[in-house]
Amino acid sequence: MALFAYRCRNCGLFTFPLPCLCRSCGGREFEAVPLSSRCRLITWTRLFALPSGYKKPWRSFGIAEFENGLRVTGVLDCKNPMVGMELHAVRGIVRTHPDARSETGFIFQAENGPGLLP
Amino acid sequence: MRSVGICGIGHTKFGEYPGSFLTMLCQAALEAMDDAGTSGGPHHVIDQILVSTMGAGILNHQSGVASAVADALALCPAMAETVENGPASGGSALKLGYMAIASGLCDCVLVVGGDQMTRVPGPVATDFVATMLHPEAEYRLGLTLPAFVGMFTRLLMDKNGITPRDLALLAVKNHANAMLNPLAQLHKPVALSDLMDKTETRRRDRIIADPLRLYDACPISDGAAAAVLCAMDRTQALGLRTPVRIAGIASATDTHVVANRADPTRLDAVRISAQHAYQMAGLHPADVDVAELHDAFLILELAESEEAGLFPRGTSHLALRRGETAIGGRLPINPSGGLKAKGHPLGATGISQVVELVHQLRGEAGERQVPGARTGLAINFGGFGNNVVSTLVTTRKEDA
Ligand SMILES: [Zn+2]
Numbered sequence: 075m076a077l078f079a080y081r082c083r084n085c086g087l088f089t090f091p092l093p094c095l096c097r098s099c100g101g102r103e104f105e106a107v108p109l110s111s112r113c114r115l116i117t118w119t120r121l122f123a124l125p126s127g128y129k130k131p132w133r134s135f136g137i138a139e140f141e142n143g144l145r146v147t148g149v150l151d152c153k154n155p156m157v158g159m160e161l162h163a164v165r166g167i168v169r170t171h172p173d174a175r176s177e178t179g180f181i182f183q184a185e186n187g188p189g190l191l192p
Numbered sequence: 193m194r195s196v197g198i199c200g201i202g203h204t205k206f207g208e209y210p211g212s213f214l215t216m217l218c219q220a221a222l223e224a225m226d227d228a229g230t231s232g233g234p235h236h237v238i239d240q241i242l243v244s245t246m247g248a249g250i251l252n253h254q255s256g257v258a259s260a261v262a263d264a265l266a267l268c269p270a271m272a273e274t275v276e277n278g279p280a281s282g283g284s285a286l287k288l289g290y291m292a293i294a295s296g297l298c299d300c301v302l303v304v305g306g307d308q309m310t311r312v313p314g315p316v317a318t319d320f321v322a323t324m325l326h327p328e329a330e331y332r333l334g335l336t337l338p339a340f341v342g343m344f345t346r347l348l349m350d351k352n353g354i355t356p357r358d359l360a361l362l363a364v365k366n367h368a369n370a371m372l373n374p375l376a377q378l379h380k381p382v383a384l385s386d387l388m389d390k391t392e393t394r395r396r397d398r399i400i401a402d403p404l405r406l407y408d409a410c411p412i413s414d415g416a417a418a419a420v421l422c423a424m425d426r427t428q429a430l431g432l433r434t435p436v437r438i439a440g441i442a443s444a445t446d447t448h449v450v451a452n453r454a455d456p457t458r459l460d461a462v463r464i465s466a467q468h469a470y471q472m473a474g475l476h477p478a479d480v481d482v483a484e485l486h487d488a489f490l491i492l493e494l495a496e497s498e499e500a501g502l503f504p505r506g507t508s509h510l511a512l513r514r515g516e517t518a519i520g521g522r523l524p525i526n527p528s529g530g531l532k533a534k535g536h537p538l539g540a541t542g543i544s545q546v547v548e549l550v551h552q553l554r555g556e557a558g559e560r561q562v563p564g565a566r567t568g569l570a571i572n573f574g575g576f577g578n579n580v581v582s583t584l585v586t587t588r589k590e591d592a
Contacts, residue, residue: 089452091328097452117456119342120402125319125334135339137451145451147330157346169334177332 075165075178077111079144080104088144111162113138113182116145118155138163138182148180160185193294195424195590197435200228201547206377206415206535208310213252216416217243218264220540221304224418225265229433230300232265237430238420239298241265241272242289244281244305245539248274250320251312261304271298278324279488280443280574281305282417282542283581287441289421299426305539306416317412321538324575326449338409340450340576341489342401347457348491349403352506356403358513360387362490363407363532365518370529372519372560373548377413377535408490413535417544436550439567440473440584442466448578461580462499462571469569469582470501477501480523480584481565482552484545486573487530496571497525500582519560527552527560542572546583553587 079090084101088109095102118136134150138161149168152161161182168179202223209216222232230237243258254260258272277284282305289301309317318336325331325340348354364384370376387397387407397407422432444464447453453460470476480502487493494508502523503511511517517525528534528548531541549568551557567586574580 091326091449097447116451117343117347119339119346119404120399121334121336121339121342122398122402123318123336123338123400124315125322125336126313126315128315128334133334135333135335135343137343137456147333147335147449147451149333157350169332179333 077109077163077165078106079109081107088140088142090144090146109144109163110141111164113140113161113163115155115157115159115161115182117157118150136182146180148182150182152182152184194296195437196290196293196421197424197427197437198419198546198550198585199422199427199432199435200224200226200230200420201550202227202418203375203544203547204416205375206413206537209308209414213248213254213306213308214260214264216308216414217257217261217304217306220306220416220418221261221265221302224304224420225302227433228420229431230420232267236267237300238267238270238302240289240292240301241267241270242275242285242301242303243272244275244285244303244543245307246276246278246281247307247309247320247538250323251308267302277579278574279486279536279538280542280572280579280581281539282544283570283572283583284443284542286419286542286546286583287443287581290438290441293421293423299423300430301421302418303421303543304416304418305543307537307539308414309412309537310414314412329449329451337576338401338404338489341491342404344456345404345489345491348495351457352509354491354494354509357388358509359408359490360384361512362487362493363387366487366526366530366532369519369527369560370533372558373529373534376529376533377411378529378533382407404489410488410531410536413537415535415537415540415544417540417547419543419546436553436585436587437590438583439475439586439588440469440471441581442468442472443579443581444468446578448575450576459495459499459577461577462496462573462582465580465582466500466569466571469584473584473586475567475584475586479567480569481567482527482549482562483523483525483569484528484548485525485530485571486541487526487532488536488573490532492573493525493530496573500569500571519562524562527557527562542570542581545570545572546585549585553585
């Protein structure tokens with residue numbers, strides 16, 4: 075799955091998800107643009123109290139910043155997360171529901187490969 | 193605008209409520225009506241009912257709750273609406289009640305809020321609370337409120353030098369305060385040594401969203417709280433009790449998508465709503481004698497106290513260490529026990545905070561009384577800080 079974000083056609087602000095209106099310039103037209111995978115970890119947590127529908131004991135999440143300034147929240151797949159570390163993002167299945175429906179989203183992995191996504 | 197005061201307050205014991213959702217709301221409402229001196233019945237003086245709840249639809253499978261309350265309390269044909277603004281629903285209902293009276297539309301408004309969260313399994317309650325996150329960018333991924341608080345806590349601890357011991361000090365303080373509040377959910381003192389012990393207790397105090405532990409978070413609660421609001425210049429004519437004045441009330445929003453915030457350690461909606469409330473009241477942070485802050489997670493008590501100007505940035509944990517925020521300290525915070533130990537039935541919380549402040553300002557808070565308290569601040573925090581209501585109540589004269 076290709077990595078993408080949205081860009082305001084008026085001022086160039088990168089954003090995700092698709093907004094109704096650009097918070098920077100008020101523009102209303104956006105285009106989907108490919109996103110380079112390099113990003114940096116802003117903060118993270120390992121969540122043990124998962125919402126209903128999970129059979130896993132825990133899952134890590136983080137907020138990462140891309141080189142174009144875009145920040146997004148995603149699943150963190152990395153053994154020893156550290157604030158500020160370089161990561162690369164992929165788009166993949168982030169959650170599978172009990173009825174087999176699945177959700178896609180950002181997954182952040184360490185440069186030296188994925189960790190231990192449960 | 194007309195001045196608005198609080199004439200009556202009511203509050204159920206937080207924890208597990210044995211009766212129905214409607215019974216719980218009506219119990220708090222009747223207590224507030226009796227306290228205000230309007231006992232209801234055919235000659236009642238209530239023009240408007242506002243019911244705050246976040247979970248009525250999802251947890252109780254009930255809609256149109258305000259209509260049910262109007263009928264159950266025999267207040268028809270009073271106007272009635274339900275208010276949903278996440279965990280800030282209670283503060284919002286108070287604000288809307290204030291607006292209704294200040295505008296001249298109403299003289300007297302009954303505000304009652306509550307939720308019943310203990311009857312569903314923990315993961316279902318967690319999922320219900322998470323529905324206030326952004327559906328596409330956050331909720332879908334399995335993110336929860338504690339996940340965002342965990343990510344926030346990591347950054348703020350690192351930035352300001354807040355230690356796990358500081359969070360434990362907050363738990364000790366708020367649990368101790370709740371021991372003095374008969375309506376609090378947790379009547380269980382905790383010792384600093386228990387929370388800092390790395391062995392047995394630590395295993396019970398498990399990590400829920402690293403670095404957040406179980407004792408850093410509030411319990412799951414049932415409960416209701418209520419207040420009768422009245423135009424200050426109409427209380428005598430309506431035969432109501434001497435009111436505590438709402439000097440300032442304001443709310444502010446922030447980005448729904450948490451990742452879009454320029455500084456992930458700032459809570460702009462707290463800062464802006466508090467500033468607007470101070471401006472409206474003609475008061476300053478230094479005028480606050482007691483505060484009830486939204487410590488659904490303990491770190492928020494520190495962060496909100498700084499955003500609201502009660503302490504300079506990066507210093508609230510130092511004031512905590514010096515005991516300044518304990519009852520008897522310079523600026524007691526959460527004498528009720530806070531959400532942490534009093535409990536957090538979402539729709540009740542914003543009203544419950546103001547109920548505590550009214551007790552304090554009336555000088556009727558018993559063992560947890562803040563001596564000489566004249567002005568109180570409540571911060572009711574919705575979403576992960578995306579919708580916040582700040583309320584200032586005071587016994588100071590209007591021109592003072
Ligand atoms: Zn733009």
